[in-house]
Amino acid sequence: MSTSLLRLVWIYPDLLSTYGDRGNLLILAHRAEARGILAEQILVRSDQAIPHEADVYLIGGGEDGPQALAAEKLIADRALADTHEKGKTVFAVCAGYQLLGESFIASGERCRGLGLLDMASDRGESRAVGELSGPVAPALNLPVLTGFENHGGRTHLGPGVTPLAQVEHGIGNNGSHEGAWQDKIIGTYLHGPALARNPELADQLLAWAIGVDRASLPPLDDQWAESLRRERFNALASR
Numbered sequence: 001m002s003t004s005l006l007r008l009v010w011i012y013p014d015l016l017s018t019y020g021d022r023g024n025l026l027i028l029a030h031r032a033e034a035r036g037i038l039a040e041q042i043l044v045r046s047d048q049a050i051p052h053e054a055d056v057y058l059i060g061g062g063e064d065g066p067q068a069l070a071a072e073k074l075i076a077d078r079a080l081a082d083t084h085e086k087g088k089t090v091f092a093v094c095a096g097y098q099l100l101g102e103s104f105i106a107s108g109e110r111c112r113g114l115g116l117l118d119m120a121s122d123r124g125e126s127r128a129v130g131e132l133s134g135p136v137a138p139a140l141n142l143p144v145l146t147g148f149e150n151h152g153g154r155t156h157l158g159p160g161v162t163p164l165a166q167v168e169h170g171i172g173n174n175g176s177h178e179g180a181w182q183d184k185i186i187g188t189y190l191h192g193p194a195l196a197r198n199p200e201l202a203d204q205l206l207a208w209a210i211g212v213d214r215a216s217l218p219p220l221d222d223q224w225a226e227s228l229r230r231e232r233f234n235a236l237a238s239r
């Protein structure tokens with residue numbers, strides 16, 4: 001395994017970090033270092049420029065005001081569009097996910113998104129709050145995703161993106177499917193430290209970033225995540 005440095009960028013922790021989103025950064029760094037890959041954690045505040053030369057870009061969730069501001073700043077910054085052209089890995093959660101699309105609604109206004117994902121978001125009749133889980137797009141070959149959601153937005157996918165998962169419990173994009181996947185970009189309504197509960201998804205991002213097959217990454221002890229997954233499914237099944 002390569003020992004080169006993996007550069008992980010967490011975009012705008014001062015605006016988009018409502019649900020413990022730092023956990024995704026920590027999990028990626030931990031899982032890289034457990035495989036002998038040094039990871040640099042780069043926090044980029046909204047008054048700073050986003051580095052163009054990094055390996056993984058993380059964007060978290062947030063309330064409508066910070067979300068609209070983050071979208072304006074990201075459009076002006078241009079780095080994410082550039083990294084997309086270079087095929088970099090991006091993982092975006094809820095507000096961060098919505099703003100990667102063509103447009104989204106915040107505080108009653110339609111806001112321009114970055115247009116990196118072929119999708120647009122509007123608002124649902126009620127907030128989607130609670131458990132969110134379901135089987136992942138077969139091509140990604142990942143186990144069932146589990147997590148929680150808390151958002152007002154609903155997301156409509158265009159033909160250029162694949163839903164990340166089908167919804168068994170919860171709402172996700174629209175009550176039927178959840179999240180989006182295009183190239184090496186994954187967006188999800190699984191909130192906060194979703195990668196802690198879904199370590200295989202973390203490994204998929206790492207594998208893309210370092211240019212290997214996920215199956216070639218040495219396995220780690222993920223019993224805790226597996227038992228949490230089982231616990232949630234048992235609880236939901238007995239409702």
Ligand code: GLN
Nearest residue numbers: 061062094095151152153
């Ligand atoms: N403000 C957005 C919504 O409610 C995103 C919320 C979030 O990131 N949890 O849909």
